[in-house]
Amino acid sequence: MDWTIFTTAILKEEQMMNETTIQNKTETKTGWEDKIQRFIWFLQDKFKTIQNPGTESGVFRAMVLKEVSDHIRSWRVIILIGIIVLTSVGSLYTALSGISDAAKPGSSEDAFFFLKLFTLSDGSLPSYFVFIGFLGPLLGISLGFDAVNSEHSRGTLSRMLAQPIPRDYVINAKFVAALLVISVLFFVLSFLVIGAGLIALGIPPTPEEFLRIIFFTLLSIVYVALWLNLSVYFSVRFKQPATSALAGIAVWLFFTVFYPLIVNIVTKVLAPSQYAPVRTQYLFEKFKFAIMQVMPNELFSQATSTLLMPSVRNLGPLTMEQVQGAIPGPLPPGQSLLLVWPQLTGLIALTILCFILTYITFMRREIRSR
Amino acid sequence: MRSKIIEIKNLTKKYGDFTAVDRLSLSIGKGEIFGLLGPNGAGKSTTILMLMGLTEPSDGQVSVCGLDPVRQPIEVKKRVGYLPEDVGFYDDLTGFENLVYTAKLNGIPHREAAEKSRQLLTRVGLQEQMEKKAGKYSKGMRQRLGLADVLMKNPEVIILDEPTLGIDPSGIKEFLQLIVRLSREDGITVLFSSHHLHQVQQVCDRVGIFVEGRLLAEGNIASLASQLFSGSAFSVEARIASGDSATDSSGMSGFSPENLTGELRKIEGVENVSWNNNTVNISCSSDVTSEIARVIVSSGAGLASLNKKEYGLDDIYYRYFEGGTNDE
Numbered sequence: 001m002d003w004t005i006f007t008t009a010i011l012k013e014e015q016m017m018n019e020t021t022i023q024n025k026t027e028t029k030t031g032w033e034d035k036i037q038r039f040i041w042f043l044q045d046k047f048k049t050i051q052n053p054g055t056e057s058g059v060f061r062a063m064v065l066k067e068v069s070d071h072i073r074s075w076r077v078i079i080l081i082g083i084i085v086l087t088s089v090g091s092l093y094t095a096l097s098g099i100s101d102a103a104k105p106g107s108s109e110d111a112f113f114f115l116k117l118f119t120l121s122d123g124s125l126p127s128y129f130v131f132i133g134f135l136g137p138l139l140g141i142s143l144g145f146d147a148v149n150s151e152h153s154r155g156t157l158s159r160m161l162a163q164p165i166p167r168d169y170v171i172n173a174k175f176v177a178a179l180l181v182i183s184v185l186f187f188v189l190s191f192l193v194i195g196a197g198l199i200a201l202g203i204p205p206t207p208e209e210f211l212r213i214i215f216f217t218l219l220s221i222v223y224v225a226l227w228l229n230l231s232v233y234f235s236v237r238f239k240q241p242a243t244s245a246l247a248g249i250a251v252w253l254f255f256t257v258f259y260p261l262i263v264n265i266v267t268k269v270l271a272p273s274q275y276a277p278v279r280t281q282y283l284f285e286k287f288k289f290a291i292m293q294v295m296p297n298e299l300f301s302q303a304t305s306t307l308l309m310p311s312v313r314n315l316g317p318l319t320m321e322q323v324q325g326a327i328p329g330p331l332p333p334g335q336s337l338l339l340v341w342p343q344l345t346g347l348i349a350l351t352i353l354c355f356i357l358t359y360i361t362f363m364r365r366e367i368r369s370r
Numbered sequence: 371m372r373s374k375i376i377e378i379k380n381l382t383k384k385y386g387d388f389t390a391v392d393r394l395s396l397s398i399g400k401g402e403i404f405g406l407l408g409p410n411g412a413g414k415s416t417t418i419l420m421l422m423g424l425t426e427p428s429d430g431q432v433s434v435c436g437l438d439p440v441r442q443p444i445e446v447k448k449r450v451g452y453l454p455e456d457v458g459f460y461d462d463l464t465g466f467e468n469l470v471y472t473a474k475l476n477g478i479p480h481r482e483a484a485e486k487s488r489q490l491l492t493r494v495g496l497q498e499q500m501e502k503k504a505g506k507y508s509k510g511m512r513q514r515l516g517l518a519d520v521l522m523k524n525p526e527v528i529i530l531d532e533p534t535l536g537i538d539p540s541g542i543k544e545f546l547q548l549i550v551r552l553s554r555e556d557g558i559t560v561l562f563s564s565h566h567l568h569q570v571q572q573v574c575d576r577v578g579i580f581v582e583g584r585l586l587a588e589g590n591i592a593s594l595a596s597q598l599f600s601g602s603a604f605s606v607e608a609r610i611a612s613g614d615s616a617t618d619s620s621g622m623s624g625f626s627p628e629n630l631t632g633e634l635r636k637i638e639g640v641e642n643v644s645w646n647n648n649t650v651n652i653s654c655s656s657d658v659t660s661e662i663a664r665v666i667v668s669s670g671a672g673l674a675s676l677n678k679k680e681y682g683l684d685d686i687y688y689r690y691f692e693g694g695t696n697d698e
Contacts, residue, residue: 038426041441062474073462155458159519162422162452163475164444366425368415369454369531 060169067177071143080139081185087135088189091128095120096200112310112330114205115212117197119308128193129304132186132220133297134256140227141248143178146241147171147232148362153239158369171362174232175225175355182224190217208310211333216307222347223300227252229354236362255295263291278319285317299347303340310336315343375400375527375559376421381430383416383583390416392583393430398561398576400526403553405570406563408580414563415455417580418531421561422452435526448476451520455531457512461505465496465515468504469522476523490518494548510541517548528553530562534569546573605679606652606662611672630669637661648674 071077095117121127126134148171151157161167190213194205205213230251234244267288272280292298306312310330331339376398383391391413398404406414419425421434423443432439439446459468466487473483491500494514499507507515513533520528530549534542550573553560564570570577578588587594610630627645634643639656652662659678666673 038440058479059475059477062471066471154461155454155456156460158424158454159452159457159459159472159516160475161424162447162450162454163472164447164477164523165475166444366419368419369456 059165060173063165063169063173064177064180067173068180071177071181076142077181080142084135084139084185084189087125087131088128088193090125091121091131092117092193092196094122094125095127096196098122099201112209113201113203114194114197114209115308115310117193118213118216119305129216129308130301133223133301133304136220136224136300137227137252137297139182140178140224140229141231141245141252143181144174144228144231145235145245145248147174147178147235149235149239149241149244152367153241155369158367161367167363168359171232171236171358175229178228179221179225182228183221186217186220186224190214208333212307212310212336215333215337216304219300219303219307219344219347222344222351223296226296226347226351226354229351229358233354233358233361236358236365255297259295260292263288266291282317282319289316293343293346296347296350299343303343303347306336306340306343307333312336312339315339373400374398375435376561377431377433378417378421379431381417381420381432382428383413383420383425384428389583391420391427394583394585396578396585396588398559400559401553401557403550403560403573403575404562405574405577406561406580407565407567407570407577408563409565412580413583414580415531418452418529418561418563421529422446422450448523449526451523451525451528453513453516453520453528453530453533455535457516457519459504459507459512459515461503463504464501465504465507465511466491466500468515469518472519472522478522486522487518490521491515493521493552494518510537510545513537513541513545514548517545517552521552525558527559527561530560532563532565534564534566542569543572549573604654604657604659606654606659607649607677607679608652608662608666609649609674609676610666611648611674630666630671633665633669634662637665 098120099113099116118128121130125131148157151160151170157170160170194210194213198204227248231244231248234247235241238244238247267284270284270287272284302315306315310333311328313326313328313331337344374397376396378394378396381391381394382389394413394417406417408414416425420427420432421439423439423446426440434446435449437446437449459465460471463471466484469487469490470480470483473486474480478486488497488500491497494517496511496514496518499511504512504515516533520530533549534545537545546569549560549562552558562570562574576588576590577594579586579594627650630650631643631645634640634650634652637654637658639654639658640652640662641655642651642653644651654662657678659676663673663676666676
């Protein structure tokens with residue numbers, strides 16, 4: 001209640017300010033003054049929609065539902081889901097066939113059978129989490145690359161924008177819908193893997209394992225959301241869906257193939273000699289670690305491997321001093337999560353960055369018919 | 371005087387150095403059908419986008435239904451229906467489903483939306499094709515569906531951008547009649563842009579002529595002609611039977627082109643008289659054809675033919691669009 005009074009007071013004040021500026025506007029009107037003015041109006045509108053959502057939320061829901069049904073019906077998504085389901089079945093199979101060898105009695109890790117289903121591989125096929133790290137970006141790109149430009153080329157975008165909806169609903173709905181599809185898919189896959197594990201192993205997962213699997217699933221969703229946002233940005237930026245798909249794939253290829261190569265070359269050049277002081281070597285290792293962190297896929301693989309392998313106790317270089325006295329053993333889930341917190345924030349920050357970029361580009365765009 | 375529903379003052383839109391719309395001032399009354407006529411690239415679409423708040427003006431004020439589209443785009447869009455040029459629909463949905471979706475975007479609850487969509491489809495004559503996928507619609511059907519789509523929100527104003535583009539002639543006629551009927555039935559103000567003058571002439575109460583971002587003239591067809599042709603709305607072309615032979619055979623005297631010119635100029639309303647061999651062109655502000663005929667005959671000249679020419683939109687169009695571009 002207090003809050004509403006407060007905001008209405010602010011709005012009134014702003015309105016008064018606006019009125020005075022409108023009067024001034026005719027006399028002295030500079031470009032940036034005008035921009036600030038428009039920004040204030042925009043914020044006011046946002047305030048109003050937050051204050052009385054009412055029918056607006058119904059509209060947004062209708063848009064999201066339509067996008068979701070578009071996704072589900074499209075051949076593209078069906079094919080992609082097919083690929084992902086097949087690979088996860090494949091990696092599950094290899095994990096299951098190798099699991100009896102992996103479970104050595106007495107080792108500290110034998111308590112985590114279920115996590116092994118996600119990480120184990122006999123070499124013929126990569127493990128489940130590696131697959132998700134590899135195919136996730138592809139899924140994200142394919143869900144978003146034609147989000148806005150196909151609407152534009154079909155001539156539906158200008159019709160939609162002529163309806164009384166805030167413009168950002170269009171991209172928000174696209175994003176939320178794709179995210180919903182991804183979330184459902186990943187949760188279903190994770191639970192299916194757990195279910196298959198239950199049948200094959202005959203023992204239920206411990207709460208800790210379950211928690212770790214849920215964290216892993218959420219992390220994969222964030223990771224795919226990053227690529228989704230990137231490709232939505234490209235779909236706003238480029239008029240042709242083919243161009244935006246290619247741009248998305250180019251970024252993905254750059255980070256998975258070329259960036260590590262470049263890092264390799266750079267670090268080779270910069271590498272200190274074997275006889276350099278420890279401090280130099282330590283700093284060099286730190287630097288190497290830092291430049292690898294730029295890659296979203298590196299962030300993802302570090303975070304997932306930490307979450308799925310409780311025995312991973314640290315990421316990045318450590319000195320002997322730091323390791324001294326540490327007892328090797330699995331970490332509790334809270335500690336693992338703490339360990340990957342920087343990676344997680346990094347991924348979320350990148351996602352938000354892409355989204356903001358999309359937002360700015362789209363809101364300023366003049367939409368002409370076709 | 372009718373109340374104004376759209377008011378534009380000194381509206382300007384610049385893209386870099388290029389001025390798409392240059393200090394446009396225009397007002398449209400409630401219930402009027404206004405035609406925005408101009409060649410391609412004259413700035414018609416840009417003006418419409420600014421009216422809808424889909425692009426920001428560089429300068430000037432716009433008011434639609436008393437609202438500022440820059441400031442309250444959503445409120446404006448609740449009242450104004452806009453049919454973009456070459457409108458598109460979701461091809462994999464039926465025409466009916468497309469309309470229901472639009473209804474939902476307008477915040478209409480599901481049951482009501484279905485009811486209303488059915489009603490509107492009947493109104494635009496698409497009841498037979500309701501369950502057909504929009505991708506299979508012909509261009510004319512798509513435009514009708516577009517009209518139904520625009521009417522979904524019970525608009526006060528509808529803005530149609532080149533609505534007749536790509537439809538066959540009989541389709542155009544039907545479509546225009548549909549617009550007029552809907553406008554008259556519901557008292558909707560219609561603003562439509564076109565570069566096809568005949569269509570505009572058929573249905574519009576008032577026309578604005580738009581060239582290179584400027585409004586050259588506005589008004590109904592007759593007042594347009596008088597605005598553009600500086601008062602000479604009529605032109606009479608008279609062919610005189612060869613003057614020499616007339617004097618020789620009948621001995622009639624007193625005829626000379628100079629005299630005739632003088633006589634013609636005396637008629638009230640005649641503004642200019644010019645000769646071209648045996649034809650004389652007389653431009654006048656009112657219809658004085660009979661007077662001209664009398665003067666020519668009584669001057670002793672043989673009147674071979676007399677042609678009254680009224681300026682239609684055609685002449686206005688060609689004179690301004692083509693003349694205008696050649697001059698500059």
